[in-house]
Amino acid sequence: MPSQDQAAALRKALVAGLVERGVVHSANVEAALRAVPRHLFTPWLSPEEAYADQAWLLPETTPDAPATISQPTVVGLMLEACRLAPGQRVLEIGAGSGYNAALMAHLVGEHGQVVTVDIEAPLVEAARGRLAEYRNVQVVHGDGGHGFPAGAPYDRIVATVGAWDLPPAWREQLAPDGQLILPLHLGGEPQDHELIAFRREGHLLVGHGICSVQMVLMRGDYAGHGRPVPIQKGQDWQGTTADNLLVKVYPHGANHQPQPHEVIIDKPSARLVLAHRQAG
Numbered sequence: 001m002p003s004q005d006q007a008a009a010l011r012k013a014l015v016a017g018l019v020e021r022g023v024v025h026s027a028n029v030e031a032a033l034r035a036v037p038r039h040l041f042t043p044w045l046s047p048e049e050a051y052a053d054q055a056w057l058l059p060e061t062t063p064d065a066p067a068t069i070s071q072p073t074v075v076g077l078m079l080e081a082c083r084l085a086p087g088q089r090v091l092e093i094g095a096g097s098g099y100n101a102a103l104m105a106h107l108v109g110e111h112g113q114v115v116t117v118d119i120e121a122p123l124v125e126a127a128r129g130r131l132a133e134y135r136n137v138q139v140v141h142g143d144g145g146h147g148f149p150a151g152a153p154y155d156r157i158v159a160t161v162g163a164w165d166l167p168p169a170w171r172e173q174l175a176p177d178g179q180l181i182l183p184l185h186l187g188g189e190p191q192d193h194e195l196i197a198f199r200r201e202g203h204l205l206v207g208h209g210i211c212s213v214q215m216v217l218m219r220g221d222y223a224g225h226g227r228p229v230p231i232q233k234g235q236d237w238q239g240t241t242a243d244n245l246l247v248k249v250y251p252h253g254a255n256h257q258p259q260p261h262e263v264i265i266d267k268p269s270a271r272l273v274l275a276h277r278q279a280g
Contacts, residue, residue: 006047007037007039007047007051010039010047010048010050010051011033011034011037011038011039011051012034013051014033014038014051014052014053014072015030015033015034017053018030018033018053018072018073018076021073023073023076023077023080024076024079024080025080026080026083028084028107029076029079029080029107031106032079032103032106032107033072033075033076033079033103035106036099036102036103036106038050038051038069038072038099039051040130041069041097041098041099041102041130042056042069042097042099044059053071053072053073054071055068055069055070055071055074056068056069058096058097058123058126060120060122060123060125060126061120061122061123065120065219066216067094067096067118067120067123067161067216068096068216069096069097069099070096070100070160070215074195074213074215075099075100075103077195077210077211077213078100078158078160078181078195079103079104079107081181081195081197081210082104082107082156082158082179082181083179084104084107084108084112084156085107085108086107086108086109086111086112087108087109087111087112088108088112088155088156089108089112089113089114089115089151089153089154089155089156089175090104090108090112090113090114090115090154090155090156090157090158091115091116091117091147091148091151091152091154091156091157091158091173092104092114092115092116092117092157092158092159092160093117093144093145093147093157093158093159093160093161093163093170093182093218094116094117094118094144094159094160094161094218095116095117095118095123095124095127095139096118096123096127096160097126097127097130098116098126098127098128098130098131098137098139099130100116100158100160101114101116101127101131101134101137101139102130102131102134102137104158105131105134105136105137108136109136110135110136111136112136113136113137113138113151114134114136114137114138115137115138115140115148115151115154116137116138116139116140117140117141117142117143117144117147117148118139118140118141118142118144119141119142119143119144119219119220120219121141124139124140124141127139138151143220143221143222144159144161144218144220145165145167145169145218145220145221145222145223146167146169146221147167147169147170147172147173148173149169149173152172152173153173153174153175153176153178154173154174154175154178155175155177155178155179156178156179156180156181157170157173157174157178157179157180157181157182158180158181158182159180159181159182159183159218160215161183161215161216161217161218161219162183162184162185162191162193162215162216162217162218163182163183163184163185163193163218163222164185164217164218164222164223164224164267165222165224165267165268165269165270166184166205166249166267166269166270166272167221167222167269168251168269168270171200171203171205171249171251174200175200176200177199177200178199178200179197179198179199179200180197180198180199180200180205180207181195181196181197181198182195182196182198183195183196183213183215184196184247185224186265186272186274190217191214191215191216191217192212192214193212193213193214193215194209194210194211194212194213194242194245195209195210195211195212195213195242196208196209196210196242196245196247197210198247198249203250203251203254204248204249204250204254205247205248205249206246206247206248206249207246207247207248207249208243208245208246208247208277209242209243209244209245209246209247210242210243211242211243212242222268222269224267224268244276244277245274245275245276245277246274246275246276246277247272247273247274248272248273248275249270249271249272249273250270250271250273251270251271252266252269252270252271254271256271256273258273259275261275261276262274262275263275
């Protein structure tokens with residue numbers, strides 16, 4: 001275990017790098033990253049490894065079902081996209097090490113609540129231990145594709161695993177003015193995802209791309225990686241950079257008249273409509 005001074009110095013350097021690169025730009029996100037000790041969520045790593053800007057496999061997982069503690073750059077980008085505020089309720093899909101839930105708990109404060117769900121029992125047990133002092137965090141064992149209806153509605157739903165589909169439960173459990181932030185697979189290699197921030201607009205989800213990321217894959221009833229992305233209309237969208245991407249999500253059966261500039265992807269749970277930002 002590193003000394004408090006050593007850990008604090010490494011954490012300070014990591015956060016300073018994220019701020020300098022523009023990954024982190026909000027005072028509250030910076031404060032959370034400075035406050036939450038990442039090394040306590042990675043006791044199997046050296047201090048230098050814990051505060052390196054890279055992802056690490058969690059020892060509780062197996063090669064057939066890998067899980068990681070995410071790269072701090074990705075953590076920072078997702079926290080900035082969430083725009084969390086004190087008192088909000090958050091559902092996290094993928095508990096992992098528990099580190100991200102701790103950061104979000106810091107951001108929503110004592111009057112907020114974070115529910116984090118994971119499908120792997122060993123991860124849940126380990127995360128509960130690491131999060132024991134966080135009274136505003138609940139760790140649940142279950143399939144995150146079904147959300148956690150007992151805690152709904154949520155101001156934010158955040159997936160820290162790569163999603164192939166958009167489960168209906170996420171939209172249903174989102175508050176009317178809530179936001180959904182997730183890495184979504186739109187083609188390419190199975191681990192390739194686009195980080196997208198959605199807001200709820202009635203029965204629709206309307207979102208914009210942030211960046212491309214590589215993520216471990218979601219498991220459970222809504223896993224679909226390895227299956228082709230079914231583009232129904234239009235050209236492969238992948239000439240568009242993620243930050244120039246607009247995405248609308250329609251429930252199956254909703255009335256949508258495709259426009260010439262749109263790319264249509266029908267997945268089992270939803271129709272995705274992709275467009276360039278400048279296409280309006």
